[in-house]
C-alpha cells in the first residue's frame with residue numbers, strides 16, 4: 001500500500017505500519033475479545049499497554065530516574081496554564097518569546113503569575129533566536145519557559161541553554177510539542193518538558209509531560225486536581241481516566257521508533273531530510289526560506305514562492321502529485337513542509353522533484 005506524502009503540521013502523518021497494526025487490533029486486542037477503546041483503564045490489559053508505553057518513552061528519550069513521565073490531557077496549550085499553576089507559586093516567571101507558541105505561553109501565564117519577557121525574536125519577525133547570553137533573566141523567577149521548536153515560524157533550538165552558567169538557578173521548562181523524539185534531550189538542563197502528541201507521537205488527545213521530581217508538590221491551591229502534576233504522578237496518570245486510545249497509539253509509535261533504531265537513528269534521518277530541503281531552497285531563486293541558518297527547524301520548514309500569485313496553483317499541483325497539506329500557517333503565509341519522524345526521505349525527494357517541475361513549467 002502506498003499513500004500520498006502528508007506534510008501536515010499537526011495532527012500529522014503517522015507511520016503506516018502503526019496505523020495498520022492499530023487497524024488489525026481494532027476489534028480484538030491480543031485475543032482479549034476487546035478493542036483498546038473498550039477496556040477499563042484499570043484492567044490488566046490496559047495497564048500492560050500503559051506500562052510498556054511509559055517504559056519505551058523513558059528508554060527512547062533516556063529520561064533519568066528522577067523524572068516522572070505523565071500522560072495528561074489538554075494539549076500543549078493547556079500546559080501553558082498547567083505549568084504556572086504547578087510551578088509559579090504565583091510569583092515571577094521568565095519567558096523567552098521566539099514565535100507564536102511561546103507568545104501564547106507568555107500571555108497565558110499572566111492569568112496565574114507575573115511573566116517577564118526575558119527576550120524576544122519579534123524584531124526579526126521570529127526568523128532568529130535571541131542568544132541566551134543576552135536574555136534578561138530576572139534572577140527571582142520560578143522557572144524559565146522556552147519553546148524549543150516553533151512549529152509555525154520554523155525556528156528550533158539546536159542546543160538547550162545552560163541556565164546555571166547564566167547565573168540562573170530556576171528550572172527550564174521546554175515546550176517540545178513539535179520535535180519530541182526527533183532528537184535527544186539533555187535532561188541535565190531541563191526541569192519540565194511537555195508536548196502534545198499530534199505532531200510527532202500519535203493522535204491528538206494525550207500530552208506527554210516529563211517533570212523532575214523536586215518540582216512536584218508546589219501547585220497553587222486553585223490548580224485543578226486533574227492538572228496537578230503531583231496528583232497525576234502519584235496516581236500513575238490515572239487520577240482521572242487517561243486518553244487510553246491515544247496512549248495506545250503513542251505506544252505503537254514508540255515501538256516503531258525502537259525498530260527504526262531509536263532517537264539517535266531518527267535524528268540522523270531528520271538531519272539528512274532537513275539538509276536536503278534547505279539546500280534545495282537555498283540553491284533556488286524561485287523558492288526561499290527566511291530563517292537564520294543556525295536555528296532552522298528540522299521539523300517545520302516554511303518557504304515562499306518568489307511569485308506569491310502562484311501559491312494556489314502550487315498547492316493544487318502538489319495535491320495532484322500526492323503531496324498533501326503544504327499550505328503555510330495563516331500568520332506566516334506561503335508554504336510549510338512539516339517533515340516529522342514519520343516522513344520518509346522519499347517524501348522530501350518527491351517534494352523537491354515537484355518543486356523543480358513546477359518552476360520549470362512556468363519558465
Ligand SMILES: *Cc1c(COP(=O)(O)O)cnc(C)c1O
Nearest residue numbers: 075076077078101151177178196
Ligand atoms: C501544536 C503546538 C501546541 C498546541 O497544542 P494543542 O494540542 O493544540 O494545545 C503548543 N506548542 C507547540 C510548540 C505546538 O506545536
